[in-house]
């Protein structure tokens with residue numbers, strides 16, 4: 001870099017506004033596609049574990065028998081893979097960022113609806129066929 005270019009860069013930096021945002025002093029810019037945090041509607045979750053399998057950081061843990069769904073916010077990188085994979089659309093990506101955490105924690109646990117019970121097979125019309133001898 002020549003001395004001329006360096007002087008130009010220094011002068012530009014001296015008299016221009018900082019490129020970084022003053023967050024949290026100034027609120028972050030939020031758009032309709034901002035990825036803030038994952039939210040679940042527990043009533044719609046069938047505990048199929050697809051979100052857990054798709055999560056690249058193992059932030060989600062689903063226990064179908066216990067009907068529990070939990071997320072570790074400290075592990076979540078807000079990639080939205082779980083939201084895209086959920087077959088019941090019970091996961092959504094909220095645009096609001098979570099407040100900063102200063103201690104370990106951030107695990108949110110929910111009791112969900114769980115797997116759907118299978119309906120018993122309907123008896124054939126006219127009753128069951130007699131057994132052959």
Ligand code: SF4
Pocket residue numbers: 040044045046047048049050051052062069085086087088089090091
């Ligand atoms: S949140 Fe969606 S993908 Fe995850 S277990 Fe529940 S229904 Fe399945």
Ligand code: SF4
Pocket residue numbers: 038054055056057058059060071075076077078079080081082083
């Ligand atoms: S947004 Fe990405 S990292 Fe966060 S829980 Fe979903 S899949 Fe995992």
